[in-house]
Amino acid sequence: MGHMINQLKDLFSPESIAIIGVSATSNVFGGSSFLKRLQEVEFPGRLYPVNPKAVEIQGLRAYPDLTSLPETPDLAIVCISARFVPDLLLECVKTGLKNIHILSSGFKEMGTPEGIELEERIAEIARQNGLSIVGPNCMGLYCPASKLTAWGGIPGVSGTVGIISQSGGITQRLTEYLSSLAVGVSKAVSVGNATVLDVVDYLELFGDDPSIDVIAIYLEDIHNGRKLLERVQAINSVKPIIILKGGSSDAGARTIASHTGAMGGNEQIWNAFFRQTGVVRVQAVDEWADAIIALNLLPPPDGDGVFLAGGGGGVMTISSDICHIEGLTVPQLSEQTMLALQEVIPGTGSIAGNPLDSFEIFYNPSHLCQVANIITKDPSVSMFVVDRLISRKAFHLPDLPDQTDEIIERLQSVNKSLPTIITVDTDGGDALLGQEGIDMRRRFHHASIPAYPSSARAIRALRHYSHYHKKRIID
Amino acid sequence: MGHMINQLKDLFSPESIAIIGVSATSNVFGGSSFLKRLQEVEFPGRLYPVNPKAVEIQGLRAYPDLTSLPETPDLAIVCISARFVPDLLLECVKTGLKNIHILSSGFKEMGTPEGIELEERIAEIARQNGLSIVGPNCMGLYCPASKLTAWGGIPGVSGTVGIISQSGGITQRLTEYLSSLAVGVSKAVSVGNATVLDVVDYLELFGDDPSIDVIAIYLEDIHNGRKLLERVQAINSVKPIIILKGGSSDAGARTIASHTGAMGGNEQIWNAFFRQTGVVRVQAVDEWADAIIALNLLPPPDGDGVFLAGGGGGVMTISSDICHIEGLTVPQLSEQTMLALQEVIPGTGSIAGNPLDSFEIFYNPSHLCQVANIITKDPSVSMFVVDRLISRKAFHLPDLPDQTDEIIERLQSVNKSLPTIITVDTDGGDALLGQEGIDMRRRFHHASIPAYPSSARAIRALRHYSHYHKKRIID
Numbered sequence: 041m042g043h044m045i046n047q048l049k050d051l052f053s054p055e056s057i058a059i060i061g062v063s064a065t066s067n068v069f070g071g072s073s074f075l076k077r078l079q080e081v082e083f084p085g086r087l088y089p090v091n092p093k094a095v096e097i098q099g100l101r102a103y104p105d106l107t108s109l110p111e112t113p114d115l116a117i118v119c120i121s122a123r124f125v126p127d128l129l130l131e132c133v134k135t136g137l138k139n140i141h142i143l144s145s146g147f148k149e150m151g152t153p154e155g156i157e158l159e160e161r162i163a164e165i166a167r168q169n170g171l172s173i174v175g176p177n178c179m180g181l182y183c184p185a186s187k188l189t190a191w192g193g194i195p196g197v198s199g200t201v202g203i204i205s206q207s208g209g210i211t212q213r214l215t216e217y218l219s220s221l222a223v224g225v226s227k228a229v230s231v232g233n234a235t236v237l238d239v240v241d242y243l244e245l246f247g248d249d250p251s252i253d254v255i256a257i258y259l260e261d262i263h264n265g266r267k268l269l270e271r272v273q274a275i276n277s278v279k280p281i282i283i284l285k286g287g288s289s290d291a292g293a294r295t296i297a298s299h300t301g302a303m304g305g306n307e308q309i310w311n312a313f314f315r316q317t318g319v320v321r322v323q324a325v326d327e328w329a330d331a332i333i334a335l336n337l338l339p340p341p342d343g344d345g346v347f348l349a350g351g352g353g354g355v356m357t358i359s360s361d362i363c364h365i366e367g368l369t370v371p372q373l374s375e376q377t378m379l380a381l382q383e384v385i386p387g388t389g390s391i392a393g394n395p396l397d398s399f400e401i402f403y404n405p406s407h408l409c410q411v412a413n414i415i416t417k418d419p420s421v422s423m424f425v426v427d428r429l430i431s432r433k434a435f436h437l438p439d440l441p442d443q444t445d446e447i448i449e450r451l452q453s454v455n456k457s458l459p460t461i462i463t464v465d466t467d468g469g470d471a472l473l474g475q476e477g478i479d480m481r482r483r484f485h486h487a488s489i490p491a492y493p494s495s496a497r498a499i500r501a502l503r504h505y506s507h508y509h510k511k512r513i514i515d
Numbered sequence: 516m517g518h519m520i521n522q523l524k525d526l527f528s529p530e531s532i533a534i535i536g537v538s539a540t541s542n543v544f545g546g547s548s549f550l551k552r553l554q555e556v557e558f559p560g561r562l563y564p565v566n567p568k569a570v571e572i573q574g575l576r577a578y579p580d581l582t583s584l585p586e587t588p589d590l591a592i593v594c595i596s597a598r599f600v601p602d603l604l605l606e607c608v609k610t611g612l613k614n615i616h617i618l619s620s621g622f623k624e625m626g627t628p629e630g631i632e633l634e635e636r637i638a639e640i641a642r643q644n645g646l647s648i649v650g651p652n653c654m655g656l657y658c659p660a661s662k663l664t665a666w667g668g669i670p671g672v673s674g675t676v677g678i679i680s681q682s683g684g685i686t687q688r689l690t691e692y693l694s695s696l697a698v699g700v701s702k703a704v705s706v707g708n709a710t711v712l713d714v715v716d717y718l719e720l721f722g723d724d725p726s727i728d729v730i731a732i733y734l735e736d737i738h739n740g741r742k743l744l745e746r747v748q749a750i751n752s753v754k755p756i757i758i759l760k761g762g763s764s765d766a767g768a769r770t771i772a773s774h775t776g777a778m779g780g781n782e783q784i785w786n787a788f789f790r791q792t793g794v795v796r797v798q799a800v801d802e803w804a805d806a807i808i809a810l811n812l813l814p815p816p817d818g819d820g821v822f823l824a825g826g827g828g829g830v831m832t833i834s835s836d837i838c839h840i841e842g843l844t845v846p847q848l849s850e851q852t853m854l855a856l857q858e859v860i861p862g863t864g865s866i867a868g869n870p871l872d873s874f875e876i877f878y879n880p881s882h883l884c885q886v887a888n889i890i891t892k893d894p895s896v897s898m899f900v901v902d903r904l905i906s907r908k909a910f911h912l913p914d915l916p917d918q919t920d921e922i923i924e925r926l927q928s929v930n931k932s933l934p935t936i937i938t939v940d941t942d943g944g945d946a947l948l949g950q951e952g953i954d955m956r957r958r959f960h961h962a963s964i965p966a967y968p969s970s971a972r973a974i975r976a977l978r979h980y981s982h983y984h985k986k987r988i989i990d
Contacts, residue, residue, distance in 0.1 A: 079930065203541050205829070207829020209826070209829050212910060218943075221943060222944065260829070286833050289836045294847070324833060325830075325833065325972070326971060327971065352769070355688075357770040360767035361763045364763065365798060370766035432687075434688055470953075474950065475946040478945075478946045479946070
């Protein structure tokens with residue numbers, strides 16, 4: 041795989057791309073859509089639409105075939121019918137083109153003898169000629185640093201997340217979630233049928249890639265389980281791997297069979313896999329994004345105690361309960377901390393300490409900072425969750441100016457090493473609130489403070505983050 | 516309680532309200548804030564601010580005390596210091612005022628001998644004089660039909676949900692969630708210390724109230740567990756009760772102690788309570804709102820099989836897995852149904868049937884309708900989940916006109932009795948998409964089709980809905 045790794049690196053940073061199978065009349069699906077997206081993001085390299093019947097496509101000169109191109113492109117995106125793909129690969133070999141993404145479907149996943157045979161044929165051509173093939177039957181590659189962003193209108197925010205996925209739709213969705221929330225993606229790949237390059241190949245590449253800190257994987261099936269387990273174990277001890285495994289149910293496995301033609305595998309084997317590797321396992325796409333954000337933005341905690349602060353006894357009670365359900369500890373504070381807190385909490389009522397119910401946290405950043413200053417000295421506290429820094433219509437709060445910047449500045453001045461997350465509750469049907477909340481979340485993320493739209497989601501993300509680091513300490 | 520029930524009904528529909536303790540200079544907190552909100556929603560009855568030092572407050576004539584009012588108001592909202600409350604209650608007795616909401620805190624929840632004594636005193640006055648007291652230490656009453664909406668700027672959408680809660684913040688938040696999503700609330704009450712009227716009293720009232728179909732309760736502690744259990748059991752067999760129980764963790768119980776001065780109770784006892792009553796139990800506020808929406812809008816299912824339809828193999832695989840985790844069945848379809856589906860699904864690939872992966876469902880309402888028509892005839896299908904009827908930036912979809920109205924019309928023409936829910940995925944940081952999604956969710960709700968922002972939330976809600984009706988069938 042050594043030489044392959046170098047070739048794979050080039051996959052994500054082509055300076056010239058040939059797109060084979062571009063309609064001259066529509067730019068909605070397939071090759072023409074890829075071309076259009078690359079033009080929209082102003083791909084800085086050379087783009088070569090290939091279509092034997094066209095002279096010009098979307099303002100670019102079109103070429104009848106690969107041999108007529110003025111150079112050997114770094115990457116080919118193949119969007120022609122499956123039955124023509126083997127011949128096209130031979131043309132690639134002839135021109136020295138090594139990196140090929142096959143978008144086309146119509147192979148093994150069809151479940152037909154013809155499909156299976158076609159797929160075996162492309163595997164054979166690739167093996168004989170050292171081709172790096174992404175796919176077939178997949179959305180392929182995404183790398184905003186090289187403007188390789190041909191997937192819809194995803195904001196091309198560069199970051200340090202790597203995504204490997206056996207589903208194009210899910211890769212695109214996760215990439216969009218993260219990018220739009222200012223937690224950028226470094227590289228993403230939808231692997232499709234993984235005929236030549238499989239999940240383990242990309243995992244090795246991402247494991248070695250210094251621009252990737254966190255790796256997210258959507259897995260349906262795997263051919264080489266032992267190798268995957270070894271690589272996951274080794275890489276996870278250096279950078280967190282978060283896996284969404286599809287097909288744990290009968291109906292899920294049925295879908296996989298019709299989707300990629302593979303078997304989802306035995307759930308017991310997968311349970312053992314997760315136990316042995318200690319990687320973070322998630323079950324839904326929103327949960328996945330939330331866990332990635334926490335693991336990507338936060339430094340490791342120095343223990344497992346959570347301090348919860350916010351306004352409203354009921355809400356703080358529920359948040360404490362959710363911590364308990366998620367296996368997180370909400371410790372009692374030291375006497376010293378309690379005395380210090382009592383001094384800054386207005387009113388003479390009794391306080392639980394942790395969680396801390398202080399309505400002033402909603403509207404007074406300096407109060408929040410005082411609290412943070414106090415609890416950062418308590419040895420039982422290793423993580424800090426601030427609930428709901430936004431005023432909702434339902435509350436008797438005065439209209440407040442946006443205090444996000446002040447909060448960020450103050451929190452950072454207190455203790456940069458205390459992992460802190462924020463809940464910006466925007467649930468319900470208030471569109472304006474939703475917009476405000478998204479804007480706040482983005483700004484918190486820029487300051488490396490994960491921010492979530494509900495406390496249940498915040499705490500679930502914290503659980504995954506805490507689980508990962510605990511595992512690493514124990515190992 | 517018979518005479519009390521009648522008196523309680525009046526609590527929610529006062530034609531005149533005295534607000535005692537209204538600042539003449541600020542309208543941000545306490546009594547003045549309640550007055551301001553009632554004026555904003557154009558409360559149609561008479562409002563009497565009481566303040567011995569003011570002549571006019573917020574454009575209304577102010578009165579020095581209750582005896583100087585031109586009539587005996589139907590409701591008093593008491594916002595004065597706790598130590599003055601007993602005397603005020605005696606003044607109420609003198610003028611014949613029976614229904615009193617005490618906003619003021621400073622009673623039992625303080626944990627001080629003075630607080631406890633004050634609370635006992637008001638209990639005694641109420642008992643001796645037949646007063647209906649809401650609170651103290653609570654946000655009190657909400658009833659949009661009588662424009663009794665003094666809680667912040669909650670949209671006053673009338674509906675058929677009743678809310679009883681031991682936390683003001685949570686009552687307000689849930690009321691706002693539901694109202695802003697066009698699933699209105701009939702009556703809500705934040706019960707506070709429940710010195711006189713407790714959760715069971717309101718539950719009996721809501722159980723008898725023909726304008727309430729679903730009852731949501733946030734519980735922290737309870738004095739009369741046996742009575743609660745009996746009433747919950749009886750009422751739940753007629754209208755669904757959905758309970759969020761706070762204080763299941765040690766830290767949660769600590770919070771309750773500091774919040775209302777009560778003990779949260781033993782978790783084992785509560786587990787037995789939920790087992791015996793079969794009521795729906797939720798753990799977080801968003802989960803609560805989601806379950807209420809499903810139980811409020813959908814007719815009962817005739818079985819427990821879920822049919823899932825949407826676009827993208829990965830997404831459908833994950834949705835199937837989540838159904839399995841949530842205890843829902845995704846059955847294999849009959850041969851007849853499979854044949855019929857194969858006719859309308861484009862392409863020649865194999866299909867799993869259930870879940871159904873058909874991208875056309877996203878952009879072609881007539882195709883969705885064809886599918887609905889087919890599966891409605893399959894006896895194994897009792898619930899229908901349509902995934903993601905909105906196009907995201909991440910996808911190569913053309914810009915589509917909003918098809919919500921057409922989808923609603925078509926779905927309703929197929930089979931009104933097949934419970935159907937929709938996922939409108941708006942997660943991530945795209946504010947415009949969020950706004951569009953909220954607007955769609957509202958319109959689906961108007962048509963009695965629950966709509967959720969992620970498939971995980973949709974399926975969790977469906978689980979609660981299915982659990983409730985299954986329990987009823989078994990009982």
